[in-house]
Amino acid sequence: MNNRPIGIFDSGVGGLSVFAELIQLLPDENYIYFGDTLNLPYGNKSFEELVSITSNIFDFFKSKNVKAVVMACNTTSATAYDALKSKYDFKIYPIVQNVSKQIALKNYSKIGVLATNATINSHAYKKEIQKYNPNVQVFEHPCPNWVNIVEHELQMENDSREDIKFHLNEVLKHNPEKIILGCTHYPYLINILSEFAPENIFINPAKYFAQSIFDDLKCNNLINNQKLYEPKFYVSANPEQFKSSSRLFYNVKDVNFPAAAGS
Numbered sequence: 001m002n003n004r005p006i007g008i009f010d011s012g013v014g015g016l017s018v019f020a021e022l023i024q025l026l027p028d029e030n031y032i033y034f035g036d037t038l039n040l041p042y043g044n045k046s047f048e049e050l051v052s053i054t055s056n057i058f059d060f061f062k063s064k065n066v067k068a069v070v071m072a073c074n075t076t077s078a079t080a081y082d083a084l085k086s087k088y089d090f091k092i093y094p095i096v097q098n099v100s101k102q103i104a105l106k107n108y109s110k111i112g113v114l115a116t117n118a119t120i121n122s123h124a125y126k127k128e129i130q131k132y133n134p135n136v137q138v139f140e141h142p143c144p145n146w147v148n149i150v151e152h153e154l155q156m157e158n159d160s161r162e163d164i165k166f167h168l169n170e171v172l173k174h175n176p177e178k179i180i181l182g183c184t185h186y187p188y189l190i191n192i193l194s195e196f197a198p199e200n201i202f203i204n205p206a207k208y209f210a211q212s213i214f215d216d217l218k219c220n221n222l223i224n225n226q227k228l229y230e231p232k233f234y235v236s237a238n239p240e241q242f243k244s245s246s247r248l249f250y251n252v253k254d255v256n257f258p259a260a261a262g263s
């Protein structure tokens with residue numbers, strides 16, 4: 001049981017910001033990463049589309065006999081998770097739900113959240129954080145272009161920098177103590193974000209998330225003791241672009257393409 005793989009997915013390279021933390025804590029696991037580059041950006045899709053996409057990916061992981069699936073994607077965690085969580089017999093770890101409790105217990109009084117349209121419209125962060133701490137004020141703001149900026153490596157373009165500054169300022173207006181980077185792509189923009197606000201204002205939920213997965217696998221006796229292969233990467237489109245954009249968080253050398261899930 002323990003040696004079965006862990007599946008991890010996102011719409012593209014964003015989930016690698018989670019994977020990079022996870023592999024530090026759990027280096028002996030057998031990982032299968034799926035980047036659904038054919039369907040990105042997820043953030044502008046409807047609830048029905050996101051449920052259908054996520055269910056295809058879960059079926060793909062089922063065919064790989066995984067013991068757990070890491071939803072390294074805020075958008076599908078915030079939307080499709082509830083609809084699908086009881087339909088599979090492997091463990092499912094959704095990022096928003098897993099990290100909100102830990103962030104809520106820090107007792108901040110004002111928190112900003114930057115995320116995709118779908119995540120913001122679901123109010124999942126606000127609901128989950130206030131479940132554990134009703135006194136905290138949560139200011140949510142969507143950044144519809146940031147995933148494309150990261151996926152296509154447009155960070156240094158003037159238009160991108162203006163867009164990043166504009167959306168960051170929308171949440172800074174509320175004077176939050178912390179700002180959650182509520183999309184796994186956004187940590188790729190940390191250098192630019194830190195030009196406009198102190199770096200320590202940003203919370204990259206990946207560390208909290210990886211720790212919670214480690215704790216749960218340990219508690220359920222699911223930690224692996226026999227690494228069978230190096231992490232395997234699958235994408236549903238543009239393997240070369242995926243390799244190129246991934247570099248900040250993981251040096252992906254080989255990509256399996258085409259992958260059936262998500263397409």
Ligand code: DGL
Pocket residue numbers: 010011012014015040041042043044072073074075076116119147182183184185
């Ligand atoms: N990186 C994902 C997230 O955390 C998906 C973003 C997208 O494709 O729009 O929400």
